[in-house]
Amino acid sequence: MSNRTEVTRVNIFGREYTIRGAGSPAYIAEIAHYVDMKMRQMTDNATMASTTKVAIFAALNIADELYQKRENYEELEESQSSELTHLADRIEQVLSEVSHSPLPSGSNDSDSSAMIEATAIQQNSTSDIPR
Numbered sequence: 001m002s003n004r005t006e007v008t009r010v011n012i013f014g015r016e017y018t019i020r021g022a023g024s025p026a027y028i029a030e031i032a033h034y035v036d037m038k039m040r041q042m043t044d045n046a047t048m049a050s051t052t053k054v055a056i057f058a059a060l061n062i063a064d065e066l067y068q069k070r071e072n073y074e075e076l077e078e079s080q081s082s083e084l085t086h087l088a089d090r091i092e093q094v095l096s097e098v099s100h101s102p103l104p105s106g107s108n109d110s111d112s113s114a115m116i117e118a119t120a121i122q123q124n125s126t127s128d129i130p131r
Contacts, residue, residue: 004022005020005021005022006020006021006022006023006024006025006028007019007020008020008021008025008028008029008032010028010029010032010033011032011036012032012035012036012039013036013039013040013051013054013055015051017032019032034062035058035062038058038061038062039054039055039058041058041061042054042057042058042061
């Protein structure tokens with residue numbers, strides 16, 4: 001989005017409005033179309049006498065959608081955070097086990113790296129981490 005104020009003309013529920021905003025005209029038109037669609041859905045489901053009531057029920061419907069999406073997002077975020085913590089703990093455990101493993105005598109640095117990598121791969125393949 002730019003900082004420049006754009007002027008966009010939209011039609012919502014049979015009335016034309018001029019909207020000023022920093023969003024692109026296409027974005028503002030898309031949002032206006034969504035509001036118009038929600039208001040029309042309210043009149044499809046029940047006969048309402050006033051545009052104000054239609055707008056209020058459409059706003060409540062949109063707010064409900066927002067709250068549900070927000071709740072789903074928070075649950076997903078919490079789940080991912082928990083999974084990341086579990087994976088970080090598992091990585092720490094593997095690294096700790098690998099760092100405490102004695103290296104065979106006469107090994108060089110490249111052999112050590114290969115052994116660490118092989119150990120990590122072996123332990124990861126047998127772990128109980130869901131995929």
